[in-house]
Amino acid sequence: RTSQSLTLIGLGPMGQAMAAAYLDRGYDVTLWNRTPSRADALVARGATLAPTVEQALSANELVILSLTDFDAMYAILEPAKDAVAGRTLVNLSSDTPEKARAGARWVTELGGTHLTGGVLCPPPLIGTPDTSTFYSGPRETYDTYRATLEVITGKSDYRGPDQGLAAxxxxxxxxxxxxxxxxxxxxxxxxxxxxxxxxxxxxxxxxxxxxxxxxxxxxxxxxxxxxxxxxxxxxxxxxxxxxxxxxxxxxxxxxxxxxxxxxxxxxxxxxxxxxxxxxxxxxxxxxxx
Ligand code: NDP
Structure with missing residues (x-):
């Protein structure tokens, strides 16, 4: 199944490029970023800027995170943690394998699902076919969202259930x-x-x-x-x-x-x-x- 609707949290150069790639393919994209102005150009192209983190989370089952590190995830989601249950968080923020495992446990304990990802291309190549991302975490989550995630990089490499492996x-x-x-x-x-x-x-x-x-x-x-x-x-x-x-x-x-x-x-x-x-x-x- 491909999800035609998703939420993206984090609009650094990578998150902006990912949002643009989804908009190019007609996805319904909800955004949230600590600095809201980074969403301006994407909103002008049809994305929706959620006013709160809770609203960003409740808008879609699939939530992609593109942040500097896992600490940024806690900073953003801790105040909205009741809204994590039932969401699938695909965390493309880089960090150590240990931080990825701990982050995945935290999300799981809140009732959410976590898939770790490591993107292997710079922002200008996001959305192009000859690029790849490592994933690890629940196999069924990867299988469910694989086609949607391969909008970001044309290829993906599932490494196994250990959430630290992609990191x-x-x-x-x-x-x-x-x-x-x-x-x-x-x-x-x-x-x-x-x-x-x-x-x-x-x-x-x-x-x-x-x-x-x-x-x-x-x-x-x-x-x-x-x-x-x-x-x-x-x-x-x-x-x-x-x-x-x-x-x-x-x-x-x-x-x-x-x-x-x-x-x-x-x-x-x-x-x-x-x-x-x-x-x-x-x-x-x-x-x-
Ligand atoms: P940035 O560091 O520029 O992304 C920053 C994002 O994280 C912004 O949305 C920023 O919000 C947010 N953020 C950081 N700290 C906090 C915090 N404490 N609270 C809330 N939000 C926070 O990274 P990139 O976009 O360049 O990359 C994203 C991820 O992808 C990183 O983990 C990076 O290692 C990885 N990556 C990057 C590549 C690249 O070439 N850029 C290539 C491959 C992977 P705000 O806008 O408000 O500052």
């Missing part, structure tokens, strides 16, 4: 995304110190990121087989190479904190006696916390 899968992607982007900005800063623009290095950076797939597939198979052999790369080579990176940054007068943190991981791998193994042995080091 975990989302966070695993964030472990890659944020540091990878900072690595890129680091390279842009060093390039800039040499009069080279971000645009000039963009094709090389893109090629670098695209080629990462090869490394991920290669090392994933070896890591899962506990194989950290130094036949293709050696951690001692990685340490020397990261030293060059740190010095290239400091010679350019650019901040070195980020490459120095990577250098420190390699240093500890070598100091643990694994300089002749692959730098993938860092996984064993990092596991110990």
């Amino acid at each position: 975990l899968m989302y966070q695993l992607n964030m472990f890659i995304f944020w540091p990878a982007m900072v690595a890129y900005w680091q390279a842009v800063a060093v390039a800039g110190a040499h009069g080279i623009s971000a645009g000039e290095i963009a094709p090389y950076v893109t090629e670098n990121f695209t080629g990462m797939g090869h490394f991920i597939d290669f090392y994933a198979a070896r890591i899962d087989a506990d194989n950290h052999a130094g036949d293709v790369d050696r951690a001692s080579m990685g340490l020397a190479s990261m030293e060059h990176v740190v010095h290239t940054a400091s010679d350019a007068g650019v901040d070195t904190a980020f490459p120095a943190a990577v250098h420190d991981v390699f240093r500890r791998v070598v100091e643990a006696g694994h300089g002749a193994d692959s730098f993938s042995w860092a996984v064993e080091l990092l596991k110990k916390g």
Whole structure:
């Protein structure tokens, strides 16, 4: 069954894009946001702005939350918690797996149903087919609303009944995304110190990121087989190479904190006696916390 009517709470860049995607497809959309003015353009396009949280909740069985984190959910719903019973809350706010599990328990204790989601695309790609969202929680809730939720991202990936799993899968992607982007900005800063623009290095950076797939597939198979052999790369080579990176940054007068943190991981791998193994042995080091 697809619901042609839903409530959306949270109108940051993501919530606004989601509301627009539903309006584009003719859904009847009820909105609520702490800062009501963020609904103006959507109301002009036919959405309804609920005057209270209670009214937003009672307008529809399906309520999508797109908030900064789970604390924002408590801030919004705590004063209206009697209206949560009977609602299905699809919470697309990112947070830790533990926060997602606790949030789901809270909603369930109030008589509502909770499905956790982690959206893997930025606002401009919301509503497009080649995007995906992780979900976890009750399978039947996912099945019931799958078609409606695939308006937000064309694809979805149900990970299981544990409400924390979608949050975990989302966070695993964030472990890659944020540091990878900072690595890129680091390279842009060093390039800039040499009069080279971000645009000039963009094709090389893109090629670098695209080629990462090869490394991920290669090392994933070896890591899962506990194989950290130094036949293709050696951690001692990685340490020397990261030293060059740190010095290239400091010679350019650019901040070195980020490459120095990577250098420190390699240093500890070598100091643990694994300089002749692959730098993938860092996984064993990092596991110990
Ligand atoms: P924002 O942080 O901009 O969303 C903020 C929303 O949360 C606003 O509606 C804001 O209300 C509300 N909010 C925050 N704190 C409170 C509070 N204490 N009480 C009431 N309302 C509160 O996030 P985005 O829209 O960018 O993203 C939403 C979620 O999606 C986040 O969890 C984010 O991690 C995730 N995400 C974001 C992506 C992106 O590229 N932006 C990509 C993928 C996932 P108000 O308008 O009044 O401030």
